[in-house]
Amino acid sequence: MSVGRALLGLLENGPRHGYDLKRSYDERFGTDRPLAYGQVYSTLARLLRNGFVEVESEPGAGPERKRYAITEAGVADVASWLAQPEKPEPYLQSTLYTKVVLALLTGNDATTVLDTQRAEHLRLMRELTRRKETGDLADQLVCDHALFHLEADLRWLELTAARVQQLAAHVRP
Amino acid sequence: MTGWVADLALGVRLGVSGGRSGWVRLALISLGVGLGVAMLLVAASAPAVLDARADRAAERWVNSDQVIEPGAPTLLTLPVRSMHRGEAIEGRLLQPESPDAPLPPGVDRQLAPGEVVLSPALERLLASPDGAALRGRWGEQTVGTIGPEGLTGPDELTFYLGTDRLTGETAVRISSFGGDQQPEEGVSPVMVLLALVGIVVLLLPVGIFVATAVRFGSEARDRRLAALRLVGADARTTRRVAAGETLTGAVLGLGVGALVWLLVSRVAGTLVPDSLSFYPADVRPAPALVGLVVVLVPLTTVLVTLSALRQVVVEPLGVVRRSGARRRRLWWRLLFPLAGLALLHPLVTGLDTAMGTQVSIAAGLVLLLTGVALVLPWLVEATVHRLGNGPVAWDLAVRRLQLDSGTAVRAVSGVAVSVAGLIALQGLVGAIGALTAGAAADTRTYQASVLDIFPEDQAGGDPAGTWTRALSAAPGVTDVGALTSIGAEPTGGAPEAVVESGPCAVLAQEAQVGACRDGDVFVVVPEGAVAPPAGSAWTLGDGVRWTLPDTARPVAPNQGSVSALNGGGPPRILLTPAALGGLRPDVVAVTTYATLDPAVPDALDHLRTAAAQVDPRAYASSIAQQGIASALVTMRQVLLVGTVALLVMVGASLLVNVLEQLRERRRLLAALVAVGTRRRTLSGSVLVQVAVPVVLGLGLAVLTGSVLALGLQTAVDAPLTFDRVGVGATSGVAAVVVLLTTAAGLPLLWRLTRPEGLRTE
Amino acid sequence: MPTEPLLVAEHLRLSFGATTALEDASVAVHAGEVLALMGPSGSGKSTLLHCLGGILHPDAGRVTYAGRDLTAMHDSERSALRRSELGFVFQFGQLVPELTCLENVALPLRLNGASRRAAHRSASAWLERLEVLDVAAKRPGQVSGGQGQRVAVARALVTRPRVVFADEPTGALDSLNGERVMQLFVAAARETGAAVVLVTHEARVAAYSDREAVVRDGRVRTVEYAR
Structure with a gap:
């Protein structure tokens, strides 16, 4: 899911070969889990099917020499994905991180991405807080557990927001 | 032992490296201690100055009983x-x-x-x-x-x-000036008493001030000590560190004091009356007293610091103030003033210059005035716990005092002790003034007189005429009249009498002669004297015999004339010139009365100059009674200077106190303003907080001072009076000082209550 | 949501010397709502709260409360407003240490001229509402942090203000105590219909709000997005 958006985002800087895309992705997002070739090509095939990318073939070349370029539909898809907050759930960081980096790469406002997410987190926290007040002790404990996790995410969001400038310099040297 | 030294040294280092607030605190302490030290040094220099003056006076002293060796140049x-x-x-x-x-x-x-x-x-x-x-x-x-x-x-x-x-x-x-014998200065027990009271009154508040100065900025110091505790210093070490820090200030204070003293000794000569002036070189503090100051002042500051630290527990995480629970007890505080009163018994039973009496009185004064400083905290505490509710500003102040009245009282006890002493002194000076003041003299006709007791030296044998002519010519003298005193020897059982002659206007100056014509004779009989019967005869000089005619009229003396003042004495016979009938009696003295033109400035001094030109030995003076002897005028001047100096010191320490309290509560003050508290309410509360202890302190001071004044008045046999003006003025000025210092603290209050005060550090 | 906001800040700018605390900050508070002002330290959120509460005067911009321009008011007028229609809760150090908790709560009423007895009656009702009636006779130094903050909340609400400003009200408390203070605070504020402006950096405290605004570099970012 997010791999597709990540590849689309990388393509916003210009058409690339599949192998290039894999290398860029690994550099930025795949620090411990490099992307397999197969996954790159199957994802690109899906994006091609949805009309988010198109292929610029170089004459006399095999599949390795195919260059992929993002379509207007692809750009719009990335933008709407960035604007939509993730459903707050544990271990969101990798997705959120991808979003922030992509926003920076694609010239979207990374801070807005973070603020939107923060608002979504708070919305859920409000709900949990309200449920806690009306519920019994078991409910309260369950809600508190979720609240503490969400709070941890929120702190991460805040920290990231404070470091967006630093990150931008790193992502777009 | 080495640990001790290390702790003290650490304190010294913390004192001088405590950042800006540390420096301010050190400066305040050394300034406060310095002012106190300077005053002590001035007091210690007084004996040397007086000795030097006495030595110089002895060098030129004239011994009237000198045995002249034959042939010596004279x-x-x-x-x-x-x-x-x-x-x-x-x-x-x-x-x-x-x-x-x-x-x-x-x-x-x-x-x-x-x-x-x-x-x-x-x-x-x-x-x-x-x-x-x-x-x-x-x-x-x-x-x-x-x-x-x-x-x-x-x-x-x-x-x-x-x-x-x-x-x-x-x-x-x-045959020589000077001599072994000191000139007879006539030091009366009254003057010794005045000096004693003065010294105690001036020096006791200095002690209190030094004790207050040491506490300047102690809040910040306590926080530093807490930080030391956090890194492992024990309670005893922190006390020694604190002592070291104070010691730094005290030693610097000694230096500041010495500098201030040097300055003061240069200019002090111009501050005292000319007759008391002295050479700066003569201002040498007595070495023993300097030694006492150098040892006792730092020791006192350290003791005060340690005793103040007993009130707080410095814990690693902050400072806990021991307060509230322990109510102050009255009985042992009352011991001091009571013992003081007991020691002051010579005031009532009789005064002498014996050493024992002086020590007893001085100790009594110290105890009584210290008693004021000791009873005041109890009085304030007991009173604020009984104070009712009032407006918000009042409540805030009263509650603050109920929780901790010590800080406020400390600042005020200096005022209270000074005011009590000053009221006592003023009562005494006023009473002595009343003793010496005579009834108002009659200055309607004549305003000045010139007394010549060597009339035989005047050429021409008409001293009255000589004087009349000479003085009439002086600028500003519009009229003169001479009273001639005649040497009268009683003959044939006539009583002793003073015989004087002069024109009617001059006689009217001496007695209530009423209608007077040349040729009249008047007899003034003072209380207790016998009127000479008509026909009594006296010899007025060589072969001049004079008989009291039966036309002589008995008259009452004038208020303020010599006979009215002295009482007793022989009867006076006043003659108009014609009554002498051309006799040339033996003149023993001539008093020339002069009418001065009020429009001519210095007319009296022109008269004095004219008189001195006739005979420098003649004594010219104003007829109006000088209400107070000049020594008392000097005393009052010294008292005034002392009062002002004291109140300035007291004002300074009050101000520091107010500022410190405000700074300590800056966050709370800002929060109170944020919730909409009027600044009027806050400043009102600051004022009440200072005013309540001050009012109580002044009340106690007026009571003690008045009792003391009554005792002192008894001692000098003066009429017992309550010096309403003096009490009013002194306590009024003290109250103004309080108001001014509070007012001076208000700008800081405004600054602290700005919203920036809400920001956390 | 009501269309007319109760308290509006428009384009506020304020600097302390060389540091700019607010730079074109705008925010609106509606009657009865709980608004959380969030943001990193030094972002200017406390300054914004002080401007909204009429404590600080902005260098530029306007604060309007119920149609009245706070920034044009005289200091005494603003003080009077703070006494009667606004309430404040700070992190700590706001209670007068010499007064009992009851007297502290009664203080704003007495500053408004209420009689001692009437003020104490309302004050004890509020202490009871915040479950700290048992410390009424104690002095602030003798109660726990949580109790002290509840007393402070009671003091802020005792005048039945239309807006209560709370600057990190639970900042000095542990989470359990902080939660209890927030529950009682927000419930009591909703009961009296008071709007609350809550400055906090804690998400779990902000979760008691209806809406949040993020202050960053002296500007307010209110995030609107499709749910």
């Missing part, structure tokens, strides 16, 4: 007392009887008749416009200046005038 001399405006000028007539006659110190040549040497101050005065009326009083032939060795002080007004009119009968013959 000199005739007589003191001359004069005045210029309100200031006394005392000089001496010199009549050398040989070229090698003794010279007074500071004079390097023999004076011919009419030649005069002046003290530098008198020379300056004569040259200045102010001295216009003085010019020519002792002739014009100024031939020199008296050197410092012949003066008690640089501003002394004195002179030596050469003359040829002295005789062995009318003057003193000496």
Whole structure:
């Protein structure tokens, strides 16, 4: 899911070969889990099917020499994905991180991405807080557990927001 | 032992490296201690100054009972007392009887008749416009200046005038100046008492002030100590560190004090009356007293610090103040004033100059006044716990005082002790003034008089005429009249009597003569004297016999005349010139009355100059009674300077106190303003917080001071009075000082209550 | 949501010396709502709260409360407003240490001229509402942090203000105590219909709000997005 958006985002800087895309992705997002070739090509095939990318073939070349370029539909898809907050759930960081980096790469406002997410987190926290007040002790404990996790995410969001400038310099040297 | 030293050294280092607030605290402490030390050094210098003045006075002293070795060169001399405006000028007539006659110190040549040497101050005065009326009083032939060795002080007004009119009968013959015997100063027990009270009143608040100064900025210091505890210092170490820190301030204070003292000793001469001036070089503090100051002041500061630290527990995470639970007890505080009162018993039972009595009185005063400082905290605490509710500002202040009245009281106890002492002193000075003040003299006709007790020296044998002519010519003198005192020997069982003659206007100055015509005779019979019967006869000089006619009218003395003042004494017979019927009686003295033109400035001094030109020995003075002896005027001046100095010190310590309290509560004050508290409410609460202890302190001070004044008045047999004006003025000024210091603290209050105060550090 | 906001800040700018605390900050508070002002330290959120509450005067911009321009008011007028229609809760150090808790709560009423007895009656009702009636006679130094903050909340609400400003009200408390203070605070504020402006950096405290605004670099970012 997010791999597709990540590849689309990388393509916003210009058409690339599949192998290039894999290398860029690994550099930025795949620090411990490099992307397999197969996954790159199957994802690109899906994006091609949805009309988010198109292929610029170089004459006399095999599949390795195919260059992929993002379509207007692809750009719009990335933008709407960035604007939509993730459903707050544990271990969101990798997705959120991808979003922030992509926003920076694609010239979207990374801070807005973070603020939107923060608002979504708070919305859920409000709900949990309200449920806690009306519920019994078991409910309260369950809600508190979720609240503490969400709070941890929120702190991460805040920290990231404070470091967006630093990150931008790193992502777009 | 080495641990001790290390702790103290750490304290010293913390003291000087405590950042800006540390420096401010150190500066405040050393300034406060310095002011106190300076005052102590001034007091310690007083004996040396007085000794130096006494030595200089002894050098030129004239022993009237000198045994003259035959053949020794001699000199005739007589003191001359004069005045210029309100200031006394005392000089001496010199009549050398040989070229090698003794010279007074500071004079390097023999004076011919009419030649005069002046003290530098008198020379300056004569040259200045102010001295216009003085010019020519002792002739014009100024031939020199008296050197410092012949003066008690640089501003002394004195002179030596050469003359040829002295005789062995009318003057003193000496072969040398000075002598072993100290001049008889006549130190009365009353003056000793005044001095004692003065010293105690001035020095006790200095002690209290030094004790207060040491506490400047102690909040920040306590926080530093807490930080030390956090890194592992134990309670005892922190106390020693604190002692070291205070010691730094105290030692710096000694230096500051020495500097201030140096400055003061240079200018102090100009602050005291001219007659008390002294040479700066004579200002040498007694080494023993300096030693005491150098040892006792730092020791006191350290003891005060340690005792103040007993009130707080410095914990690693902050400072806990021991307060509230322990109520102050009265009984042991009352011991001090009661013991003081007991020691003061000589005031009522009788005064003498014995050492024991003096020690007892001084100790009594110290205990009584210390008692004020001790009873006040109890009084304030007991009172604030009974105070009812009121407006918000009142409630805030009262609650604050209920929780901790110590801080406020400390600042006020200095005021209370000073005011109590000053009220006592003023009561005493006022009462002595009342003792010496006579009834108002009659100044309607004449305003000045010139007394000549050497009328036989006047050429022409008509001293009254000579005086009348000479004085009439003086500028500002519109009319003169002479009263001639006649030597009267009773004959044939006539009683002793004083016989005086003069025109009706002059006689009216002496008694209530009523309708008077030339030829009338009046008899003034003082209380307790027997009226001489008509026909009593007296010999008025060589072969002049005079009989009291039966037309003589008994009359009452005038209020303020000599006979009314003295009471008792022989009857006086007042004659108009015609009543003498052309007799030429033996004149023993001439009193010339003069009417002065109020429009002519310095008319009195012109009269004095005219009189001195006739005979420098004549004494010219104003008829109006000088209400208070000049010594008391000096006393009052010193008292005034002392009061102002004390109140400035007290004001300064109050201000520091207020500022510190405000700074300590800055966050709370800002929060209160944020919730909409009026600044009026806050400043009102600050004022009430200062005013409540001050009002109580002043009340206690007025009570103690008045009781003490009554005791002192009893001691000098003065009428018992309550010096309402003095009490009002002193406590009023003290109250103004409180208000001003509170007002001076308000800008800080405004600054602290700005919203920035809400920001956390 | 009501269309007319109760308290509006428009384009506020304020600097302290060289540091700019607010730079074109705008925010609106509606009657009865709980608004959380969030943001990193030094972002200017406390300054914004002080401007909204009429404590600080902005260098530029306007604060309007119920149609009245706070920035044009005289200091005494603003003080009077703070006494009667606004309430404040700070992190700590706001209670007068010499007064009992009851007297502290009664203080704003007395500053408004209420009689001692009437003020104490309302004050004890509020202490009871915040479950701290038992410390009424104690002084602030003798109660726990949580109790002290509840007393402070009671003091802020006792005048029945229309807006209560709370600057990190639970900042000095542990989470359990902080939660209890927030529950009681927000419930009591909703009961009286008071709007609350809550400055906090804690998400779990902000979760008691209806809406949040993020202050960053002296500007307010209110995030609107499709749910």
